[in-house]
Amino acid sequence: MWHWIYWVAVLFAVIFLRYIAFSGLYHHLLRKRLRERLRHRIFHYDVGVGAQVGTEIRRSAIVSLIFAAFGIAVLFLWQAGYTQLYMSLDSTSNYIWLAAGPVLFLFLQETYYYWIHRWMHRPGVYDKVHRWHHESIETTAWTAFSFHPIEAVLQAVFLPLSVLLIPMHVFAFLTLLAVMTLSATINHAGIEIFPASWARIPVLRGLIGATHHDVHHKQARYNFGLYFTFWDKWMGTESPKFSERFRSFTQRQASAEGVERR
Ligand SMILES: [Zn+2]
Numbered sequence: 001m002w003h004w005i006y007w008v009a010v011l012f013a014v015i016f017l018r019y020i021a022f023s024g025l026y027h028h029l030l031r032k033r034l035r036e037r038l039r040h041r042i043f044h045y046d047v048g049v050g051a052q053v054g055t056e057i058r059r060s061a062i063v064s065l066i067f068a069a070f071g072i073a074v075l076f077l078w079q080a081g082y083t084q085l086y087m088s089l090d091s092t093s094n095y096i097w098l099a100a101g102p103v104l105f106l107f108l109q110e111t112y113y114y115w116i117h118r119w120m121h122r123p124g125v126y127d128k129v130h131r132w133h134h135e136s137i138e139t140t141a142w143t144a145f146s147f148h149p150i151e152a153v154l155q156a157v158f159l160p161l162s163v164l165l166i167p168m169h170v171f172a173f174l175t176l177l178a179v180m181t182l183s184a185t186i187n188h189a190g191i192e193i194f195p196a197s198w199a200r201i202p203v204l205r206g207l208i209g210a211t212h213h214d215v216h217h218k219q220a221r222y223n224f225g226l227y228f229t230f231w232d233k234w235m236g237t238e239s240p241k242f243s244e245r246f247r248s249f250t251q252r253q254a255s256a257e258g259v260e261r262r
């Protein structure tokens with residue numbers, strides 16, 4: 001028992017310090033060091049977020065502890081031989097799942113997240129589960145892990161389920177965990193980093209970036225997706241303003257208008 005608590009504490013330290021380092025670096029480099037050069041891409045240029053950041057970091061610490069507990073649950077299931085995780089590439093099917101596993105994981109996680117996210121916006125559920133995340137209307141890189149503990153559990157429960165159901169190489173699974181953190185940081189940092197050309201390239205134009213998710217924090221009835229826009233497109237929940245906003249933040253000539261573009 002103490003053995004597992006020790007490893008939860010170690011993994012908590014890794015997840016939380018990685019969040020501090022990654023969100024801190026992202027915020028510092030893009031919002032501070034490159035502030036003038038990237039002015040046209042920053043959504044809320046002059047907003048003061050001091051007190052908000054403190055709340056977000058406190059909430060992210062609790063969320064990191066929950067994520068660590070679920071991470072150790074995955075490790076426990078793996079050691080006990082219940083998961084479909086594998087290490088060797090000694091068969092054709094293991095090579096096929098090297099690519100198919102992450103694709104299936106991303107599709108299922110996207111589907112799971114889109115629908116629980118719609119559910120979390122229902123009256124009665126929203127106040128108990130999802131309001132904390134939406135208290136950050138002007139989001140920053142620090143908002144990435146700022147959820148209510150119940151929402152953190154709902155998100156994290158997908159991880160043990162996924163390793164029970166989907167054959168995945170261990171390193172592919174670890175890469176997917178890194179993608180989750182990277183995506184959450186990019187989508188909340190309040191600065192569009194995708195190039196304008198991505199709006200014209202198939203697959204890339206279906207990726208959710210900062211502009212897409214920022215619209216969700218401003219207009220909560222639109223843009224519920226996690227990594228991809230396909231569920232929002234299929235269900236008619238993508239904001240009609242998204243494309244125009246993406247264009248405005250990725251075209252340099254619009255820079256002089258600053259925050260008035262909202
Ligand atoms: Zn968000």
Ligand SMILES: [Zn+2]
Nearest residue numbers: 117130216220
């Ligand atoms: Zn929401």
